[in-house]
Structure formats: structure tokens, C-alpha cells
Amino acid sequence: MLDRVYEIFHEKMKDKGQGMGIGSALTSEFLMLSFLLIGTILVLRTANSTILGFGALIILAGVLFTVPTVFKVEKENTDSINLSSFYVALTLALLLIIFLGGI
Amino acid sequence: MLNNSTLIPLMVVLPLIMAILVNFLHQKDKSVKFISIVSLIVFVFIPVVTLYGVHLFSGHLRTGSFPEVSKILIPEVYMGIVYSYGAVQKILMVVLTILTGFSVLAVINKKMISGVYMAMIFISLAASSAIILADDIFNFFVFTEILVVAQAALVIAVQEAKSFKAAFKYMIFGTISGASILLGIALLLGSYGLLNITDLSHAIQAGGALTPIGLVAVALLTLGWLYESGLFPFHIIKSNIYENARPEISALLQVQSKFVLVAMALILFRVFSGYALLKSVILGFAIFTVVIGSVMALQQVELRKLLSFVAVSQAGLVAVGFGLGTPFGIAAGIFHAINDVLSMAILFFIASFVYDKFKTTKLDELGEGLQVVPLVGFVMLLATLAISGVPPFNSYQSEWRLIQASAQAGVPELGILVILLSVATFVAIIKAFYMIFMKPGSKVEVNKEVRGNLTKAIIVILILACLLIGLFPNMVYDPIYNFVVSLGV
Amino acid sequence: MKTSDYQQGRNIIAGVSLVIASFVILRTLFQFSDYLIPGMSYLYNLYSGNIAPNVITVILFDFRGYDTLGETFILITAVITTTIVFGWGSLKGYKKKETPEMTEKSTVIQRLMAFPLAIFLVAFGVTIVLGGHISPGGGFPGGAVIATGYFLTVVIYGLKKTPLRFTHRYLVNLSTIGALIFLLTGVLGLVATTYYYGTGYYLYNTGVDPYDIIHVGAFGWDNLLDYPDPTHPGILPYLNIGVGLNVLAGLSLIAMFLMEARKDE
Numbered sequence: 001m002l003d004r005v006y007e008i009f010h011e012k013m014k015d016k017g018q019g020m021g022i023g024s025a026l027t028s029e030f031l032m033l034s035f036l037l038i039g040t041i042l043v044l045r046t047a048n049s050t051i052l053g054f055g056a057l058i059i060l061a062g063v064l065f066t067v068p069t070v071f072k073v074e075k076e077n078t079d080s081i082n083l084s085s086f087y088v089a090l091t092l093a094l095l096l097i098i099f100l101g102g103i
Numbered sequence: 104m105l106n107n108s109t110l111i112p113l114m115v116v117l118p119l120i121m122a123i124l125v126n127f128l129h130q131k132d133k134s135v136k137f138i139s140i141v142s143l144i145v146f147v148f149i150p151v152v153t154l155y156g157v158h159l160f161s162g163h164l165r166t167g168s169f170p171e172v173s174k175i176l177i178p179e180v181y182m183g184i185v186y187s188y189g190a191v192q193k194i195l196m197v198v199l200t201i202l203t204g205f206s207v208l209a210v211i212n213k214k215m216i217s218g219v220y221m222a223m224i225f226i227s228l229a230a231s232s233a234i235i236l237a238d239d240i241f242n243f244f245v246f247t248e249i250l251v252v253a254q255a256a257l258v259i260a261v262q263e264a265k266s267f268k269a270a271f272k273y274m275i276f277g278t279i280s281g282a283s284i285l286l287g288i289a290l291l292l293g294s295y296g297l298l299n300i301t302d303l304s305h306a307i308q309a310g311g312a313l314t315p316i317g318l319v320a321v322a323l324l325t326l327g328w329l330y331e332s333g334l335f336p337f338h339i340i341k342s343n344i345y346e347n348a349r350p351e352i353s354a355l356l357q358v359q360s361k362f363v364l365v366a367m368a369l370i371l372f373r374v375f376s377g378y379a380l381l382k383s384v385i386l387g388f389a390i391f392t393v394v395i396g397s398v399m400a401l402q403q404v405e406l407r408k409l410l411s412f413v414a415v416s417q418a419g420l421v422a423v424g425f426g427l428g429t430p431f432g433i434a435a436g437i438f439h440a441i442n443d444v445l446s447m448a449i450l451f452f453i454a455s456f457v458y459d460k461f462k463t464t465k466l467d468e469l470g471e472g473l474q475v476v477p478l479v480g481f482v483m484l485l486a487t488l489a490i491s492g493v494p495p496f497n498s499y500q501s502e503w504r505l506i507q508a509s510a511q512a513g514v515p516e517l518g519i520l521v522i523l524l525s526v527a528t529f530v531a532i533i534k535a536f537y538m539i540f541m542k543p544g545s546k547v548e549v550n551k552e553v554r555g556n557l558t559k560a561i562i563v564i565l566i567l568a569c570l571l572i573g574l575f576p577n578m579v580y581d582p583i584y585n586f587v588v589s590l591g592v
Numbered sequence: 593m594k595t596s597d598y599q600q601g602r603n604i605i606a607g608v609s610l611v612i613a614s615f616v617i618l619r620t621l622f623q624f625s626d627y628l629i630p631g632m633s634y635l636y637n638l639y640s641g642n643i644a645p646n647v648i649t650v651i652l653f654d655f656r657g658y659d660t661l662g663e664t665f666i667l668i669t670a671v672i673t674t675t676i677v678f679g680w681g682s683l684k685g686y687k688k689k690e691t692p693e694m695t696e697k698s699t700v701i702q703r704l705m706a707f708p709l710a711i712f713l714v715a716f717g718v719t720i721v722l723g724g725h726i727s728p729g730g731g732f733p734g735g736a737v738i739a740t741g742y743f744l745t746v747v748i749y750g751l752k753k754t755p756l757r758f759t760h761r762y763l764v765n766l767s768t769i770g771a772l773i774f775l776l777t778g779v780l781g782l783v784a785t786t787y788y789y790g791t792g793y794y795l796y797n798t799g800v801d802p803y804d805i806i807h808v809g810a811f812g813w814d815n816l817l818d819y820p821d822p823t824h825p826g827i828l829p830y831l832n833i834g835v836g837l838n839v840l841a842g843l844s845l846i847a848m849f850l851m852e853a854r855k856d857e
Contacts, residue, residue: 023530024401027527028401031401031527032394034520035390035520038516046513081272084339085606088276088337090336090605090606091335092609093613095326095384096616099325099381100319107791109786116775119661119771123668123771123772160657160658160794160795161654161657161796164803169635170634170638173631174629175631217681217683219676219680220682223673245659249665252669256669259682260682262679262682267677290620292632294629296629296630296632296634297632316624319620
């Protein structure tokens with residue numbers, strides 16, 4: 001897949017800017033992937049919980065099968081208030097579960 | 104115990120008095136201008152001359168004589184509201200007042216003199232100073248509320264549909280975070296009976312492990328902290344605010360929210376010192392914000408939006424330092440906050456200049472700017488280098504310390520991430536630089552009337568400040584490190 | 593807005609998260625009584641008796657007077673923000689709209705009753721403000737009651753014919769005076785304690801002098817700003833008056849802007 005990654009991005013970004021736009025999209029794609037990789041290593045190395053480790057691995061596998069991730073990230077970060085409220089509700093529950101359940 | 108320092112409240116009260124006065128003198132432009140400039144000099148002057156210490160409001164002293172019935176866990180408590188002023192507060196206050204001064208001068212220079220608008224700038228200055236100084240958790244909450252409303256007002260004053268929307272969303276989520284902070288404070292007050300942060304942290308340590316009530320309070324306060332500092336679930340809202348305010352005001356807003364981040368994180372760490380899970384959670388949210396912020400910044404084709412996402416991701420980088428939890432990491436985080444607000448302010452002032460000169464900030468339409476304004480282009484290049492951590496500029500010193508701190512804390516992977524992120528920031532901003540200043544084929548008209556001498560002077564002063572801190576980092580860093588060690592978090 | 597299955601799933605997740613969060617928080621509040629201790633509030637109750645009879649006012653304006661200053665400023669900021677929403681002081685400038693005529697006539701009973709009721713409300717509000725240190729009430733509720741009186745007349749008679757005719761300038765002046773009373777009383781405490789004691793305390797109650805540090809009374813004249821009243825509550829009534837003026841002006845200002853904007857839609 002890596003050998004024709006530029007073509008994939010070119011295809012995906014037809015309606016948007018070319019050239020520099022694709023360059024920056026590729027940069028962010030590699031940034032996302034390296035972040036996920038480093039994050040998984042970090043979780044596997046430091047977290048004592050098996051569930052968390054498995055969870056991180058599953059998420060990593062899931063994301064790796066759905067590259068390119070950049071467009072999904074962009075779609076999840078629009079100005080819409082629905083998305084923000086969804087994530088806020090999720091965060092509130094997550095914080096309470098983490099602090100009270102103590103993963 | 105520290106001495107009572109008389110001048111501390113003036114840092115909050117004088118901006119409030121001046122805000123009331125300029126609001127009263129609205130439409131009398133000359134008086135508003137005069138009062139604003141005079142009071143700015145005073146505001147910068149006060150933090151410099153104030154002595155370190157605490158201020159006991161209403162003169163209520165520390166007391167040790169109270170009956171058993173009150174069930175307070177520690178032998179001595181502060182009766183009233185207390186502000187404390189140390190090295191970190193001094194540095195933050197000086198940077199805050201100077202940058203506020205620059206923003207106000209830019210506003211005055213653009214003939215946008217409106218007493219009401221100026222009043223809002225002063226009130227937001229007072230509120231953020233109070234948040235930095237407060238040693239009382241309820242007083243802190245009161246001023247965060249003022250800050251949220253004042254910032255929303257600064258965005259609303261632009262009077263465009265987008266700015267109304269952004270401010271409205273900011274206020275809606277502000278109610279959520281305000282409610283959660285207040286509930287957290289109420290739970291702490293109920294179970295420990297105290298509001299003073301120093302006393303509260305001692306009482307919580309004396310009380311042993313946190314109760315379930317205390318844990319819920321931690322969760323609620325953390326949610327409030329995420330909002331105030333614009334981290335992960337709230338990063339869109341924060342970047343919307345930066346994007347839709349006037350750029351020279353965005354330069355001010357990002358300073359305020361980064362300093363509030365620092366102040367509130369210090370409060371959380373002092374109150375719940377020794378609670379390790381909090382640090383991991385903060386680290387998680389911080390890393391996530393940093394990555395999402397830079398990924399989004401790379402995608403933008405509008406200068407102001409790009410800069411607002413960079414500002415958000417840099418706030419995440421400050422929070423990474425706090426998430427590491429070691430004194431070294433926290434000091435590096437605070438140091439990065441100070442460095443970052445300076446270089447970010449340069450970029451926002453440049454955005455304001457571009458907006459005035461070319462009447463747009465859309466990167467596709469801009470181009471060939473270097474022939475029109477070579478100085479601004481050069482400073483933007485330097486600021487790009489500064490913000491992405493290239494020596495000899497200041498962010499290099501703080502990012503280097505962040506990487507070192509992460510290695511010391513046993514998570515060297517984070518060091519790699521910080522390097523990757525500075526690369527991403529560099530790519531994002533250098534792209535904007537190329538498209539504004541070097542790309543052939545400009546589609547915009549140059550407004551010949553806008554000379555922007557003041558903006559040019561401001562950005563040159565700020566880049567020199569960046570260079571100065573980069574060359575002599577210990578001047579700023581050592582007091583911060585000593586302060587953080589003395590807090591013992 | 594169309595709701596896809598994808599979004600439906602999200603709504604369910606968000607709903608479940610909110611249910612979890614509210615369950616945890618409500619359960620915490622339910623258990624809270626087992627952990628509750630008196631703490632600081634016991635101390636405040638213990639010591640406030642020697643300042644003024646109304647304990648709540650003493651806590652509000654003396655022990656935590658500076659917080660009350662902040663709360664007053666929340667109101668001021670909110671009022672100014674509302675005026676900015678309607679264009680006053682915004683960067684695009686304010687276009688004065690013509691005051692709209694009343695479209696719907698109010699009934700005879702309303703017109704007959706509103707003015708006496710408004711007078712009663714204003715008088716009642718003034719009582720609440722001035723009696724804040726001895727009886728329940730104070731600046732916030734008193735100012736709100738007075739503003740209610742104004743709002744009543746404005747709604748019934750319209751902005752042009754209302755008997756309580758405040759101009760915009762007048763309300764801004766009132767609010768400024770109220771805020772300055774509060775702020776400068778605090779500065780007076782700071783200056784007086786610095787002068788007589790060496791170190792200053794903002795909002796120090798110079799009238800009561802609870803810690804006996806300024807001793808102004810010993811020189812033959814009365815303490816600075818002692819409210820002439822048998823209970824000697826010091827600066828508290830002045831602060832109440834300041835807050836009262838501020839709240840009254842702020843709420844009336846919002847009412848005025850809302851009435852002016854009525855015809856826009």
C-alpha cells in the first residue's frame with residue numbers, strides 16, 4: 001500500500017487543494033500513525049492492566065486497517081456542536097469511571 | 104508562614120476599577136485612550152514592585168483556636184480569602200500584563216476604540232490575574248466564570264454570524280464546566296470543611312486516602328480544567344474562539360487560557376498531591392490534544408484557523424509537562440507555557456497585520472507578500488522557527504527540558520512524540536508562511552494605507568524577547584523550578 | 593438534520609454515558625450526608641456574631657467579601673455582554689433603533705395597578721437593601737426587586753410612557769457608582785490598615801475594626817465608615833448599597849435592551 005500512498009491521497013483530495021495540501025495531509029497521516037504506535041507501546045509498557053493492553057492493541061489493529069485516518073479525524077473535528085457534546089458526555093463518563101473504578 | 108503583602112489585590116482591583124471607568128466613558132474616545140494607556144503602564148508596574156507573600160483579605164488572620172465540633176483535620180486554618188504571590192506568579196503576571204498591553208495598543212492603533220470593548224479586555228485581565236494569584240478555590244471559581252463571559256464578549260463584539268455562534272457554544276459548554284467545577288468544590292468543602300487551597304491540601308493529606316466523594320470531585324474538577332484550558336473534548340470550541348475573535352485579541356485570549364491552564368493544574372496538583380492516577384489521566388488528555396491539534400492544523404487553509412489549532416496543540420504540550428508529574432516536568436511545562444505564549448502572540452499579531460493589509464486570511468488567495476512586507480515575512484519565519492523549537496529560540500529550551508523530563512520520568516517515548524509534534528507544527532506554519540509570502544500569483548489587493556508600524560514594532564520586540572529567553576533560559580527557568588520544588592507536588 | 597444509523601449509535605452512547613455520570617453524581621450526593629462536616633462554616637458562625645446580627649450577610653460581605661465583589665462583577669460582565677450582543681460598544685458601532693410603539697394595548701386593570709405596585713416594589717426593594725445587615729436580604733435580592741418594579745412598568749406602559757423613566761446613560765452611571773462604592777470601600781480598608789498598622793488588608797472592615805488594628809476611635813473621632821446604627825455593622829450596609837445599585841441598574845439595563853429589541857423579529 002505504501003508504494004501508492006500518494007495516489008490514494010491524490011484521489012481522496014481531488015476537490016481540495018493539491019500539492020501542498022497533499023503534503024501536509026501525508027505529514028499528518030504519518031503523525032497519526034506514529035502517535036498510535038508510540039501510544040500503544042507506552043500503554044503496553046507502563047500499564048499494569050491486561051484489559052488496557054488488549055484494548056490498545058485492538059484499537060491499533062482497527063486503525064491500521066482503515067488508513068488513511070486523516071480524513072476521519074477531520075470529519076470528527078468539525079465545528080458541529082453535536083460532535084462536541086457527544087465527546088463531552090463521553091469524557092464525563094470516562095473520567096468518573098476511571099477515577100472511581102480505577103483502571 | 105509568609106508575610107502579608109499589601110499590593111497583591113491591586114493587581115486585580117485596579118483593572119476592575121479601570122474597566123468600570125472606561126465603560127462609563129464609552130464614546131468619549133480621547134479619555135478612553137488616555138486612561139487605557141496610563142493604566143497599562145500601572146498594570147505592568149505593579150507586579151514588578153509587589154513583594155512576595157500572601158494577602159489576607161478583610162484582615163482575617165490564620166487561626167488555631169477552634170473547637171473540636173468543627174471537625175477540621177488540621178491545627179491551623181486561614182479564616183478569610185487568601186492570595187499568594189511567588190516567583191511563578193510574578194513571571195506569569197509580568198508576561199500577561201505586557202501582552203495585554205500590546206493587544207490594547209494594537210486595538211487603539213486600529214481606531215477600534217470602544218470603552219465597552221476596552222472594559223472587557225480589562226475585566227478579562229483582572230480575572231486571569233485573580234486566577235493566577237488565588238489561593239482560595241471558590242474565589243478561583245468566581246473569576247473563571249468572569250473570564251469565560253468576558254472572553255465570549257470579546258468574540259461577540261466582532262458582530263459576525265460566526266463569532267456569535269462561536270461565543271454561544273463557548274458559553275454553553277462554559278455552563279457545563281462551571282457547574283462541574285462548582286459541584287467539585289462543594290463536595291470538597293462538604294467533606295473537608297475548607298476552601299483555602301494550602302489548607303485543603305494539608306487536610307486531604309491528613310485525611311488519608313481519598314473518599315469516593317473526593318474521587319468524584321477530582322473527576323469533576325478535571326473536566327472543568329479541560330474546558331478552561333481547551334484540551335481534548337473542548338479543543339474545537341477553544342479554537343473556534345481564537346479563530347473568530349480579532350487576531351490581536353486572539354493573541355490575548357491564548358495567553359489567558361494557557362495561564363489558566365497552568366494555574367488550575369497547579370491547584371489540582373496541590374490539592375490532590377500524591378494521587379498518581381490524576382497525572383496519568385492528564386497526560387492522556389494532553390497527548391491526545393497535542394496530536395489532534397497538530398493534525399487539524401496541518402489540514403487548514405485559513406491562517407487564523409491554522410494558528411488557533413496550533414495554539415490548542417501547544418496548550419496540550421504544556422499539559423504534557425504537567426502530566427509527567429515530576430517537578431522537572433512541571434517546571435518544563437510552565438516554562439513552555441511562557442515561551443509558547445510569546446511566539447504564538449507574534450504569529451497572531453502577524454495574522455492581524457495580514458488581515459488588515461490584504462483584507463483576507465485565506466491562504467489560497469494570498470501570495471507574494473515578501474515583496475510587499477519583507478520585515479513581517481522575516482519575523483514570521485523566525486517565529487516559526489521559535490515555536491517549533493529550533494535553537495537559539497526559547498521554545499527549544501523548554502521542549503528540550505520536556506524531552507529530558509519525559510526520559511527521567513521513565514517514558515522516553517513521549518520525547519519522540521514531542522519531537523514529531525514540533526516537526527508537525529513547523530510544517531503547518533511554514534506552509535502558511537510559504538503561501539502568504541512566497542507563493543507566486545497573488546489574488547489579493549494590497550491596502551496601501553495600512554502601514555502597521557506599531558504591529559511591526561510589537562512583533563520585533565516579541566521576537567527579541569524570544570531570543571533573549573532562548574539565550575539566557577535560566578533567568579526564567581530557575582525561579583520556576585525552585586518554586587515548583589518548594590510546592591512539593 | 594437527518595439522523596443516520598451512525599448518528600443514532602452515537603446518541604445511544606452519549607445517552608448511556610450521561611446516565612452513568614448522573615447516576616454516579618446522584619449517588620455521591622446521596623451518600624454525602626455521611627461524610628459531611630461543619631468545618632469552616634462552623635467557624636464563621638462562631639465569629640460573625642461580633643460584627644453584625646445577620647450571619648449570612650457577615651459571611652457574604654466580610655469573611656468572603658472579596659468573593660462577593662467577584663460575583664458582582666459576574667453580573668456586570670454579563671450585563672455588558674448582553675449590551676454588546678445588541679450592538680452597544682461593539683466593533684461595528686451601535687445603531688440606535690427607534691423605540692417601538694406598544695403594539696398590544698395593556699388592559700385597564702393592568703394600567704391601573706402597575707404603577708402603585710411598582711412604587712410598592714421599589715420601596716420594598718430599598719427596605720431589603722438597607723436592612724441587609726439585620727434581616728434576611730441584602731443588595732442582590734433588593735436590587736432584583738427594584739428592577740422587577742421597573743420591568744413591570746416597562747412591560748405595561750412601554751418604554752416611552754413608563755412613569756419610571758430611566759435613560760441608558762443614567763443606568764450606566766448608577767451601575768458605575770454601585771461598583772465603585774464596593775471597589776473603593778475595599779481600597780479604603782487597604783489604605784487605612786496600611787496607614788495605621790503597616791500592612792494593608794483589602795476590604796478590611798474599618799467600621800467595626802474586628803482585630804483592633806486601626807484604633808481610629810481612640811483618637812476621639814468615630815471609626816472610618818461606621819454605619820450610624822445601634823448594631824454598628826461597619827462597612828457592610830455600604831457594600832450592600834453598592835451591590836444593590838449595581839444589581840438594580842444591571843437588570844434594568846437588560847430589560848431596556850430587550851424591550852428595544854422587541855420589534856426586530
